[in-house]
Amino acid sequence: MSGHVYVGIDAGSSATKCIVLRTERDSTDDAVGHAVVPSGFDYTRAARQVLKEALAAAGATEPEITACVATGYGRSSVQLPESVQLRRLTEITCHARGAREWYPNVRHVIDIGGQDTKVIRLCDRGRMADYRMNAKCAAGTGTFLESIAVRLGLPLSEIDALAMESVVPLTLNSYCTVFTSTEVLERIKAGDAKEDIAMGMFRAIASRVVEMLSTGGRDGPVAATGGVVTYCSAMRRALEEALEMPIHRPPLPQHAGAYGAALLAREAFGERAAIHEPEPVALNHIADSACCSGTPTSGICGHRDLRQGEERPC
Amino acid sequence: MAQTAVKRVEIEATSRLKELMRAYFLDLDAASKDHNRRVAWCTSVGPCEILSAFGFAVYFPENHGALLGAKKISHEIIPRAAGLGYCAEACSYMNSDIGCDLTDRSPLKQLYGIDGPPRPDLLVYSTNQCRDVQEWFQYFGQRHDAMVTGIRPPRHLGDVTREQVADVRAQLEQLIERIEIRYEQKLDRRLLREAVERSSRVSQLWGRVLETARHRPSPMTFWDMLIHMAPVILMRGSLEAIEYYETLRAEMEQRIADGVAAVPDERWRIYWEGMPVWPRLRELSEKFFDLRAAVVASTYCNSWAFEPYTGGDPLDWMARTSLEIFINRDEVRKERFLASVFDRFGVDGAIFHNARTCPNNTNSRYGMPERLRRRLDLPVLVLDGDLSDIRFFSTAQSMTNIEAFVEQLEGRK
Numbered sequence: 190m191s192g193h194v195y196v197g198i199d200a201g202s203s204a205t206k207c208i209v210l211r212t213e214r215d216s217t218d219d220a221v222g223h224a225v226v227p228s229g230f231d232y233t234r235a236a237r238q239v240l241k242e243a244l245a246a247a248g249a250t251e252p253e254i255t256a257c258v259a260t261g262y263g264r265s266s267v268q269l270p271e272s273v274q275l276r277r278l279t280e281i282t283c284h285a286r287g288a289r290e291w292y293p294n295v296r297h298v299i300d301i302g303g304q305d306t307k308v309i310r311l312c313d314r315g316r317m318a319d320y321r322m323n324a325k326c327a328a329g330t331g332t333f334l335e336s337i338a339v340r341l342g343l344p345l346s347e348i349d350a351l352a353m354e355s356v357v358p359l360t361l362n363s364y365c366t367v368f369t370s371t372e373v374l375e376r377i378k379a380g381d382a383k384e385d386i387a388m389g390m391f392r393a394i395a396s397r398v399v400e401m402l403s404t405g406g407r408d409g410p411v412a413a414t415g416g417v418v419t420y421c422s423a424m425r426r427a428l429e430e431a432l433e434m435p436i437h438r439p440p441l442p443q444h445a446g447a448y449g450a451a452l453l454a455r456e457a458f459g460e461r462a463a464i465h466e467p468e469p470v471a472l473n474h475i476a477d478s479a480c481c482s483g484t485p486t487s488g489i490c491g492h493r494d495l496r497q498g499e500e501r502p503c
Numbered sequence: 504m505a506q507t508a509v510k511r512v513e514i515e516a517t518s519r520l521k522e523l524m525r526a527y528f529l530d531l532d533a534a535s536k537d538h539n540r541r542v543a544w545c546t547s548v549g550p551c552e553i554l555s556a557f558g559f560a561v562y563f564p565e566n567h568g569a570l571l572g573a574k575k576i577s578h579e580i581i582p583r584a585a586g587l588g589y590c591a592e593a594c595s596y597m598n599s600d601i602g603c604d605l606t607d608r609s610p611l612k613q614l615y616g617i618d619g620p621p622r623p624d625l626l627v628y629s630t631n632q633c634r635d636v637q638e639w640f641q642y643f644g645q646r647h648d649a650m651v652t653g654i655r656p657p658r659h660l661g662d663v664t665r666e667q668v669a670d671v672r673a674q675l676e677q678l679i680e681r682i683e684i685r686y687e688q689k690l691d692r693r694l695l696r697e698a699v700e701r702s703s704r705v706s707q708l709w710g711r712v713l714e715t716a717r718h719r720p721s722p723m724t725f726w727d728m729l730i731h732m733a734p735v736i737l738m739r740g741s742l743e744a745i746e747y748y749e750t751l752r753a754e755m756e757q758r759i760a761d762g763v764a765a766v767p768d769e770r771w772r773i774y775w776e777g778m779p780v781w782p783r784l785r786e787l788s789e790k791f792f793d794l795r796a797a798v799v800a801s802t803y804c805n806s807w808a809f810e811p812y813t814g815g816d817p818l819d820w821m822a823r824t825s826l827e828i829f830i831n832r833d834e835v836r837k838e839r840f841l842a843s844v845f846d847r848f849g850v851d852g853a854i855f856h857n858a859r860t861c862p863n864n865t866n867s868r869y870g871m872p873e874r875l876r877r878r879l880d881l882p883v884l885v886l887d888g889d890l891s892d893i894r895f896f897s898t899a900q901s902m903t904n905i906e907a908f909v910e911q912l913e914g915r916k
Binding site for chain 1: 873876882883887899900903904906907910911914915
């Protein structure tokens with residue numbers, strides 16, 4: 190095959206995501222393969238598996254890989270053959286790059302992941318200006334939601350669906366996951382509607398995000414990435430309520446870090462990608478892979494579609 | 504970031520430092536077993552010159568708290584202090600020292616073959632840093648049936664006034680009087696003046712050692728300074744400390760002349776604000792080294808670089824020194840000081856350590872990092888952690904934070 194294959198692997202605390210960019214010679218468009226698998230106990234194995242699936246989706250093979258950027262908490266565990274140029278960068282840089290590719294005018298990226306939440310501010314040239322990360326406590330992260338879902342005996346998708354039915358503006362106020370679980374029980378005892386309690390959980394996260402966002406000042410469009418936004422429509426709703434503005438949700442929010450990593454691999458080791466102005470493009474040929482109600486699988490789409498994407502309806 | 508194969512150059516004076524520390528602790532141990540000698544415990548920026556002029560062997564328990572953290576013992580023994588009702592979020596130096604007392608796990612035993620911290624005859628605090636030291640000393644005073652006393656300087660000062668100096672000076676006189684009565688011994692004011700002169704000399708030399716880090720590339724980093732600051736805390740009124748810092752300064756100046764960098768190919772210069780994370784010193788120093796980032800200056804190490812004693816009443820100098828230290832100043836003075844040091848050391852960014860159990864030596868809680876970021880257009884990072892209790896520190900999250908911070912600096916190039 191002519192052209193190049195650039196890979197981004199985001200070995201996150203809960204899920205490992207991969208984006209493969211396949212650049213054909215004499216082509217203005219790239220193909221994108223993407224996949225996500227649970228990280229489990231073995232980041233190296235998860236990275237191998239997700240790469241295999243994403244390569245297959247992109248119609249590429251491992252020997253064709255030109256360069257890779259590994260990111261996420263498990264980035265140091267990502268292993269590739271020595272022939273592949275491998276760089277490790279934090280997910281903060283990678284999410285910023287991915288989000289910027291989708292939304293060239295975006296100035297803030299909210300990445301709500303399993304282990305932590307980051308709020309990244311971009312400068313007008315698209316580079317990371319600064320960022321905030323939540324404190325050590327899990328409150329405000331995906332783990333916070335999962336922990337309470339377990340306590341309530343409901344899958345997260347059901348909590349999300351319940352939250353979307355909420356009509357009463359209820360917010361859970363606790364600052365810590367354990368205390369919030371207790372507050373949920375108190376709300377149940379007090380007779381609050383389960384829909385409102387569910388939405389209150391998302392509002393609790395959103396209020397932490399607003400804290401972080403406000404610290405550095407807010408001065409432009411906001412995009413939300415990461416697993417929680419991927420799987421929970423209520424998260425986006427809570428963020429929009431809290432920020433009092435619409436936020437961008439990219440086509441593959443959970444893959445934003447991997448996408449940014451693949452773009453950075455291409456920029457570091459291959460062609461330098463220019464940031465294009467967005468054009469309205471239909472995205473109906475992105476394969477089902479990771480929308481709020483979907484099971485994470487793998488898929489393929491056009492890179493241009495991803496780069497210029499608007500969010501998919503959930 | 505790619506790992507580097509470059510090795511760091513060891514500081515030659517380290518072997519002399521080890522000898523000094525060994526001699527210091529062996530002497531303390533001997534003093535605690537000798538009925539003709541007395542041991543006083545003193546806080547790190549406390550009135551130690553008075554104690555040494557009285558003839559006490561002076562021990563600084565905060566150093567032991569740091570040691571318990573550095574040896575990764577604190578988190579195992581702090582729960583014992585909590586069992587006595589000491590809050591886990593109170594000073595982790597205090598909690599680990601109390602936990603150590605309850606478990607008999609002092610690293611001093613293995614390091615120097617001594618029985619552990621010396622038994623105090625007298626405990627003298629200054630609350631110019633925090634009030635935790637007072638409670639800490641009260642515990643050990645009761646434990647050893649020893650006299651606990653101290654001074655309580657005014658806190659969080661803007662300009663230091665003559666009245667405030669007079670207030671602390673009067674407290675120092677009262678302290679002297681209490682010790683004189685308790686031990687029926689008159690303080691030899693000549694010895695006090697000599698101790699102050701030596702303290703000032705040691706402190707000045709330490710300041711000059713720190714100043715060598717202004718050079719690009721820096722001959723030493725914060726991680727080195729944390730090790731080599733021991734004499735200025737533990738032995739600051741001694742001739743040995745003077746000799747030691749003259750040696751260390753000469754070595755750093757030779758490094759500058761020879762072009763030896765503490766971090767080869769130094770790309771970034773960072774300021775560290777707040778307490779060190781003692782249990783993760785190695786990991787942090789290696790991370791910064793791999794990132795080609797030299798932490799060239801810190802509030803913490805600078806805390807023992809006092810204004811010089813230029814004659815006059817030594818108690819005036821002690822009073823002024825105890826008031827003027829960074830930790831005892833208001834936000835305006837602290838911010839002004841930091842902006843000036845950032846500029847003098849040419850730092851690319853500043854890291855503020857939000858130490859969970861040390862609010863007094865944490866300066867990220869009232870908006871200072873954000874104000875400095877905006878005013879100076881300087882990247883800042885607030886890192887959550889603790890000085891000693893590792894349960895408040897997430898290594899993975901912190902390392903990602905530090906790497907991302909350096910990536911942010913790269914983006915500004």
